[in-house]
Amino acid sequence: MKYRMLLIALLAVLLSCGTANLSAAAEEVDDTSILKGLGTFFSTFNLGFLANQRYEIETGLIVTGLNDIKVPGDSGDLISYKDDLKAETGFHFRFKLTQPLAEKHRLVFTYAPMKISSSGRFAPDTAGEFFTFAGMEIPSGLASTLDFDGEYRLDSYRQAYVFDVANISGMGISFGVAAEIRDEAVTLKSGDYYGKRADNNIVALASVGLNRVYNAKTSFLAEADILIDAQNPSLDLYLGATHLIKESSKVKAGYRLVQRSVDSSSFYNKAMFHMLTVGLDIDL
Secondary structure: HHHHHHHHHHHHHHHHHHHHHHHHHHOOOOOHHHHHHHHHHHHOOOOHHHHOOOEEEEEEEEEEEEEEEEEEOOOOOOEEOOOOEEEEEEEEEEEEEEEEEOOEEEEEEEEEEEEEEEEOOOOOOOOOEEEEEEEEEEEHHHHHHOOOEEEEHHHHHHEEEEEEEEOOOOOOEEEEEEEEEEEEEEEEEEOOEEEEEEEEEEEEEEEEEEEEEEOOOOOEEEEEEEEOOOOEEEEEEEEEEEEEEEEOEEEEEEEEEEEEEEEEOOEEEEEEEEEEEEEEEEEO
């Protein structure tokens, strides 16, 4: 619950920071517009600055490249949610809100939920008499006869500050820092046997972005959020392109790679997910 409250606080900061350019936005928004009406309704925040925001919606297929899990990390038995169980091809969703603060400065909030289901029967690779996962213990001989259902969930809430460093011959370069709340859970069950591990944590990320303008309507971009940690590195990499379809709207398509690594006494996870993405960018 405390992390949910922190998320709300981050959103409040995002909204309130927009008042820095409120005057300019107010000149562009008609008093009779729907956005102005909503701004009056949600009187906790003055939403006139919505006229300067950008919204990005992304969806597409998820294919599991790697997902090895142990719970606990120091005494549980290793299971692959890709190789031992069969991982389903799922869909992902991502929402991004960009709020300009001043020239070359902006805040970017990202919500990215992800859930992958796996199922199947496998022969546990364990040195003991029991297969152990998150407090669940099953005799090794019995475990190999059971059908299992597994689920891996990782929901991230990311707040980033981004600075546009330079634009060289049509190539925009940006750097930033981000705080990310990770709400994650892994489950494994078969009949009455059930094991679950859930956790919330906050990490700091470094962000980098490249945007290459190809012509008046098309741009190519690369974005990465990186956790630089020798023991627990992670990467969220996007390569794609945008194409202008209206004055303030773009379609986008690309490839996203999400890598995750955790090695602690309570949890071990090495994961890699490949995502084919399509989306829409809208400037208000």
